[in-house]
Amino acid sequence: MILITGGLGFIGTHTTQALLDLGESCVLVQRRPAVLPERFANAPVVVEQADLTDEAALLAVGERHKITGIVHLAGSIPWPPGAYQPLEGADKSIRSLLNVFRAASEWQVARLGLASTIGVYGGVTAEGALKEDLPLPMTSPHPIPAFKKIGELLGDHLAGAMGLDVVHYRIGAIWGPLGHAQSPFFAAPQLVHAAARGAEPDLSALRAGAYAEDGIDLCYVKDCGRALALLQLADRLAHRTYNVASGRATTNGEVAAAIRKLVPDARVGLPEGRDPAARDTWLDITRLREDTGYEPAYDTERAVADYLAWLRAGNER
Known part of the structure; x- marks a missing residue:
């Protein structure tokens, strides 16, 4: 065990x-x-x-x-x-x-x-x-x-x-089902939860601004x-x-675009450009791939669809 x-x-x-x-x-x-x-x-x-x-x-x-x-x-x-x-x-x-x-x-x-x-x-x-x-x-x-x-x-x-x-x-x-609705480090959970509720996203918990081109290894x-x-x-x-990790940087804009494909009227508008104090961070997963055969199964669109379905089934925290 x-x-x-x-x-x-x-x-x-x-x-x-x-x-x-x-x-x-x-x-x-x-x-x-x-x-x-x-x-x-x-x-x-x-x-x-x-x-x-x-x-x-x-x-x-x-x-x-x-x-x-x-x-x-x-x-x-x-x-x-x-x-x-x-x-x-x-x-x-x-x-x-x-x-x-x-x-x-x-x-x-x-x-x-x-x-x-x-x-x-x-x-x-x-x-x-x-x-x-x-x-x-x-x-x-x-x-x-x-x-x-x-x-x-x-x-x-x-x-x-x-x-x-x-x-x-x-x-x-990391984001998805059972995660907190608000993260201080990245905007994706806030954006998805807001779309599921038909509300404006509350980004006040973020330690930095949520610009469309800001990216992190989601x-x-x-x-x-x-x-x-x-x-x-x-x-x-x-x-x-x-x-x-996923091995790539996903921007806030990519998450917002994936949400709009499923919820066209979602209010997930973000400031254009980048936070001047931020830099994209993503991880090399070569070791993980070579030693375990791991490959990410969820791209941004599939992840957003799965997360939204889970929230809409009444599981929102």
């Missing part, structure tokens, strides 16, 4: 489905009490409650199930701002990660996957697609990439010292989940770090 921390979350749910599609069974670990969703009612899936900061509670899960691999997706970072005192937040983040490593070692899992983020490339000045072997700055203006960098450094060290097969997932800008969540499942189950991986 594959244990997935945060397995009932946004990316976790789709990763669980992808692993099931590939013939695996799953244990989903959640910090709070949770009920197995109806979509998994007849699947080989169980939900276990355990706080990752509680070593004994986490290790006890392995006494009840034969765990063969771990996909660590739970948000073990001091976020949102102000939720914890600085030392408390850092302690929870690092202790959670170390407990996952203890579990991986005790259970002798075949592979431990750790979620990182496209945000670790912040400050990199290289042109074109960002590759996994680019040097990263040691600083970070945001706590999410800061703690993901810490996780990657610790993971690399512990993988070698403990003899574990550890893989870091540098995950792109990866539909179903593609992301499948990529993570393939990385978990691959017989052999040649690298420890993989970009998980």
Whole structure:
């Protein structure tokens, strides 16, 4: 069985489905009490409650199930701002990660996957697609990439010292069903949710302006989940770090155009041009393609159609 921390979350749910599609069974670990969703009612899936900061509670899960691999997706970072005192937040983040490593070692899992983020490339000045072997700055203006960098450094060290097969997932800008209606980092969810409601999009949560030509590596969540499942189950991986993304920059204008094909009267007008302070960011996925055979199944139009259908079926958060 594959244990997935945060397995009932946004990316976790789709990763669980992808692993099931590939013939695996799953244990989903959640910090709070949770009920197995109806979509998994007849699947080989169980939900276990355990706080990752509680070593004994986490290790006890392995006494009840034969765990063969771990996909660590739970948000073990001091976020949102102000939720914890600085030392408390850092302690929870690092202790959670170390407990996952203890579990991986005790259970002798075949592979431990750790979620990182496209945000670790912040400050990199290289042109074109960002590759996994680019040097990263040691600083970070945001706590999410800061703690993901810490996780990657610790993971690399512990993988070698403990003899574990550890893989870091540098995950792109993920959107789709179960995701938040508003993202502070990209406009796509806001645009699709507004179109589904017949409303003006609220872009106030964005950290930067939403110009039509601004682009980022948008990866539909179903593609992301499948990529993570393939990385978990691959017989052999040649690298420890993989970009998980679409491999291209998608502009806000492309998303708006795809919406208008399906909702001609959608109010998704955006300012022309580009944010002068922004730069397009997209990830090289050559490693992922070569080592797992992954190819994105959802282009922008298919992703928008699928997302709109899900929202119109009454699933809007």
